[in-house]
Amino acid sequence: MLITQLKQIDEVKALAGAKTVIISCEGCKEVHFPAAEAKELYNDLKGSGTAQKVIRTEYVCSPENLAVQTKKHLPAIEAADTVLVFSCGVGVQSVSEMFDKKPVFAGCDTIPLPGYQGVTPLTVDCDQCGECYLNKTGGICPIALCSKSLVNGQCGGCKDGKCEVDKEMDCAWERIYRRLEKLELLENMKYPAQIRNFAPEA
Amino acid sequence: MEDYTKFKLKKTDELTALLEHKDDLYVISCNKCFKEFEAETEPECAEFCGFLKEQRKNLTGSTQVDFLCNRPMTEKKLETAIPAQAKNVCVISCGLGIQTVAEISKLPVYAASDSVCFEGRHGMALTKRRCDGCGQCYLNLTGGICPIVDCSKSLVNGQCGGSKDFKCEVDKEKDCAWDKIYERLAAQNRLDFLRTGEIQLRDHSKVNFKIINDYVKSVREKRLVGFYGGLHPTESKEFAEHLPLQAFPTPSTVVIPLSQHAGAPAVPLVAVGDAVKVGQKIGDAAGFISATVHSSVSGTVAAIEDRKHPNTGLKTLSIVINSDGKNEVHESVKPVADWTKLSVDEIVELVKEKGIVGMGGAGFPTSVKLKSPKPVDTVLLNGCECEPLLTADHRVMLEYADDIIFGLNVLLKTIGAEKGIIVIEDNKQDAISVLESKVAQIPNIEICVAHVKYPQGAEKMLIKRALGRQVPSGGLPLDVGVVVSNVSTVKAVSDAIQTGMPLVERVLTVTGEKINKPGNYIVKIGTSVKEIVDFCGGTTDADTTLKLGGPMMGFEVTDQNVPVIKATNGIIAIEPEVSEPNPCIRCGRCADVCPMELLPLYYPIYAGAENVDGLKEKAVRDCMECGCCEFICSSKIPLRTSIKYGKKVLAESEAK
């Protein structure tokens, strides 16, 4: 799951050309899109005369849909010297591929959230390591939920059951231990030392 | 099309070792996501169950679930699914599903699958893996080609020495990202960055627990508050919410359809050439579920003929009246001296006689609701107006608060309910404070403030939100002791008693980014849409979609020569939507937003195949056509069309 944050306003303004077309992708907004801040920025850019047009649309990550959504705006895009895209990194790349002769800039930074694209952000996460550890850890993922992705138990940074990285973050290994304890499966933790395999999938 | 299947069964020897000394297994398998929607179920479950049989394990049962990581739905499904004799649960899914089950289940949960390695994320379409969510987008420097995902080493300062024949050292099939970046930038005359741009150092602290955790918390809260799913479309209420009600000038002609409500059309009571007055009954209810209609002007009946219905677009018998501009009131319009002396039946009859129907959109005759065959303890007033743009109910609440409370009291007494609750969304703070102060001294009426979410105004959502009660599948609000009514409807009830005026005019919003002069108007039923649009300065340009009602559930109007009817709460002029459907990719968003907790993705397939069992199994009839699934669909599939067709198929099969 990907969510977007606006880049620094000044940074975005510096990206805009004399004739800018803005493509604002709001398709994932049930996840998060900074709609209000973005709108203000669009109005600013329109007010200063740099933004010629704001195309509010959705799911520009899909090249097929992007083509449909931009069809009637092609003359405006053709006439522009800059296309400014407010979307996740996927959307910006779809647009820059479609208009590869034009400078296409990103107005947002993208960060990942736990859970896959289509689903509400989850409290569980999966890094798709290809060698699932969940059987050893009572169904709590040490790769995704331990800040160091440790696979052989708790490090020395755990304090009051919280992670050294953030005091609000539960220590994954604390949780693993407590869950296994509850299930009376602490034996599960007595596995041989694990070394992760980072080789890409053959 | 890329296939984002994210897991595969573990190897046999690993599974054998895993299941040693473990028996009485229950198997849960996820139907996967982000892949072409080919089969309704995926093969791994059967494969694994076969393996268990070979291993002579006792299999206590198995289930295949859509979107296993969707916790609220999975939780419900598993509540009853896992049999008592099961001692271990095996899950075939990616790590998300496994962890979700492990959080819910009291039994030990084991993964029978490995999640497949991937690098980078895709969008909502099955495109390439393109974004890593680094939190510091480099695309502006690199011509829109991502060096984090596309370069094996995620280099951010240019090409390494490993590029050969424009390919990566790691894989000869893979293009060197930096060659592509160079080419793109060269073509755009933007090579400066590559040569002398600032040296880039990645900041790995940009993506951190705090940011992510805060988002996850807030998004989950927003999405699951009050009821499951729903949407937050851009409200855009600012166009009209502050504009006070204005009486719309009396039109020279009104067209009053005899069918403005759910149920049988009314029967005309006048003939061409007859003189009529405001509030005069001109059509009589034709059965239990039907409603009377009245003239909204004084003048002469010019025609009784088929005219286009504003919502359906079909021909419908209508009474056309030329106004004399005098608005003379009919003698039947008389206030009730003391309504508290009326019997229940008298009030029901009065409401029926005054042509009052649900004004929120459905047009269900209100008198029918007042005669409940089941005990009702609560009347809910819907003041949510959860559709974007519309502000009619909002203005009614602000300007007719006393009438609403009066009408609600009438309903409470008539139905015999103990309590009335007015539910208002928190984007209408002014209405909330007006009504809160008005009901402060009334013990049996309360205000319930609900956080904005579409479709909060739908009966079943409203009941769940305000009372936490669940209307059973196929059931009505009455089944849980509730009657739901719209604020404008009770205002009409109040009018019927306090002034004796039947439902001949209503409040509607004319709004949208494409209307020149938005406003909230008190409009006579039968006024032409065209006249209203023209009065409001017309639309900004020809490339406009006009809808009666809100953007989510409104009816598109192609011919403006149609009348406003009792259920028309708005005329909106908006940017036209263009879309071409693509194949479903099981992204799961429809299931994520469906407030009825259905799986809409199956409807196009089952309706297309006229699969009656499938349609029944996926409870197509529970769908209220709120349009959330269609709104969110990443493949732009017109789901409501399939749903309507599916319902028809089901009805026809039952008629046989």
Add this chain to the structure above:
Amino acid sequence: MRISELFARGEFVLTAEVGPPKGFNLDHLLHEAEEFLQDVHAINVTDCQSSVMRLSSLATCKALKDKGLNSIFQLTCRDRNRIALQSDLLSAAYFGIDNMLALTGDHTVMGDTKSAKPVFDLDSVSLLHCVKTLEGGFDLAGNELDGDAPKFAKGAVVSPCSDSVDVQLAKMERKIEAGAEYFQTQAVYDSEKFIKFMDRAKQYKVPVQIGVIIPKNAGMANFMNNNIAGVSIPAWVIEELKADKEKTKAGITGIEITARIIKECKDYCQGVHIMALGWEKHVPALLEQAGLK
């Protein structure tokens, strides 16, 4: 001694490369270095070359120094994040090693430990920037260093015969911007390509050492042609290697070819970097034939 000073004096700088063993016995390496590499200005020590785990570059540099030999500490970004890289640079400074060469490094899957996690926290450009920052008395996080700041001759690499020479030149410019003071190139077999490259690179006014690998046989040449990025071997080289197998086996053909390339190119560059790949014993003969001794 910093080789940047040699360049500054206008000397034609000779360097040769050694690869540490997979083990901790350095006797052989040190013996060969003392025996055959006395005439070069500095000896490059590779950093787990080709992503194959070996003794560290830093320890080997220190051992060479103890024998009185000048060394160049090669540093890749594959195995260490910025904390470890900076720490190793300070360690090198402590040992008195004052030449360094920054590389991104081959990907982990290219080597013998494919399951390792590739790091690439920094890359060659940001590593050079990092060295420059340390030289300014601060670390990358902006914290001040205790005592004296280290000082290195900062080297980098470039592939003149790459298929993407434009892209390489762009990166070269970035590396200079980041602090590179000299370049060693990927192995060159095509003088014409190199000269053309230098024609474009000379504008940067940063010394470039032509990289050479003595070809051992036609098979090796073909392999490099097909598999090694940035290397392109013309047909005449392969033909010559094929012509007299005995002569080739003895190293004579390879030395002749390499010496010829050096002679053709030396007026266009500021030094030679010899990657002997085990044929250290042929380095003296090569230098002699190329007229560099």
